[in-house]
Amino acid sequence: MAVDTSRPAEPAGDAHRAPGRARKPGSTAHGTPGRLRRALSTHWYAWAMVAPVVVVIGLIVGYPLGRGVYLSLTDADESNVERTIGVNHIPATYDVVGLDNFTAVLEDGVFWDRLIWTVTWTVSCVGITFALGLGLAVLLNRQFKGRTLYRSLLILPWAVPAFVSVFAWRLLYNEKNGILNKILDGGGIDAVPWLNDPTMAKVSVIAVNVWLGVPFMLVALLGGLQSIPGELYEAAEMDGASPWQRFRHITLPGLRSVSSTVVLLSTIWTFNMFPVIFLLTRGGPGDSTEILVTYAYRLSFVNSPRDFAGASTWGVLILIILMLFAVVYRRSLRKQGEVW
């Protein structure tokens, strides 16, 4: 796995791909004994600058990741991991059980239910957020009075820490007394059990996450729009392109590199979006709004006894899903001529 790229190995391993790009032509000769030394003297400052990140990631992501994968192959839970009670140190007594956890999880319907909901949640959140963000960015990209004010107001949700906003929404959603239901009541509509009905709860958590996500989309896409040269639009207008044609053929392609990045990022973030669901509904009612991440968290930190192996198994599965997604996404971008 890419995580433990031990640095000494890199120069050798990478030389086959990198020589053309290397600034100094030192690495062109294949198998020269001094290659490593030359690479070191050429690149040592670059490596020195990235070393902290590699160390930090290696120690605090790489090692736990390895442990996590290992735990997923064991039957570790609260009662048999290594722990210290008072002065007594109790060694670990769990065993390696191979892929049993994985077969158990995959044969159990809970995982698939949660996966379907997680995918629905991710796709609808990212889709709606992107559409709204793009719509608002396009509106704000024009000259008119009050543009700066609108922009400041629209990105306000971003200035409030997400968990604070989630509590604000809980206040609004409160079934008996929340303002949303009071407003509906004024219009003669029955109170909606925002967070207590499985379907409404799903709609509610999506609404909150969209509300949280639009400012980021808006700002990123607005930046992208501003980098499209205005002459393109003028030329298109000269040629008699309709508004829709200009949007299709200038705006969208002009935004492609920005939007491919923000869509990828927000997909990953939404897929793993913990606070919104954990704080808004705790995954309930029942487990209807529980996404994969919150379910895994529940296994190890909410349920008793804490099921460390089970949580790790879910974690590994989540990681596999996201990696598959990233690979597919990257490939499809490559086909469109993107280069990252």
Added chain:
Amino acid sequence: MAAPTAPTPRPAASKPRGPRGRRSPLASVGLHLTLILAAAIAVFPPLWLLVTSFKPKSESFSTDVVKNPTLENYTHVLNDTEFLAWFGNSLFVVAVTTVLGVFVAATTGYAVSRFRFPGMRPLMWLLLITQMFPMAILIVPLYNIMSTLGWLNQPISLIVTYLTIAVPFCAWMMKGFFDTIPVEIDEAGRVDGLNPFGTFWRLIVPLAKPGIAVTAFYTFITAWAEVAYASAFMTGEENLTLPAGLQTFVNQYTSDWGAMTAAAVMIAVPAALVFAWAQRHLVAGLTAGATKS
């Protein structure tokens, strides 16, 4: 929800800039109405939180804007709860994380932007992939590690953890930002006898201030608002950070909405200040990261 999207294509097309684009009055009204609606939706929840925090506890859910404004919620939170301790804990964790995170992200971003070195591509991938590691897989091993080291309930456990969350993305953003600074500046520095580190410190860092501001902002917000690790690693009333502390006001057993709203407002204020400070750089910083990455 669909309202703001519907008019998208039309205004986009009706001439973004330039003197010839005249909007019809109708389009203009539509534009403003859409934006007013969207802005109202954006502003309302935090605003309502603010309003509620000034209501007496017994009236948390009244729909009056403010009938008898009072500060009792605030004094209650400040005097009778551990709020100030949580605030201090959060502030410490966030400050250390931000300083370290920005420094590390900046050097990495610079190296990746300027040098072509073996291992660069794997590193870029590593940074991207780290983004994907779900907290779910790391949290149990990290919890066990922290427990072994005796770091549970210690701020250092959160600092270390938050660095791994913030740094990869920040390094990407900084790379995008450094890419927009002309290489000629580095070359000029080198001609004048600076080594790469000197060039970085004396010439590039000052130019990259907007990018650094954005990175600092992102790290701050990430650390200030992280919930999962904060809830898992910190126990015991006085060790909590704000996200975990706020949950104690409104949970399964208690619902002190008055205290919750007052605390929420006090938590949001510092974040809003940092945001206001960073926001004029936000567009430039983020787009640099997004378009050039």
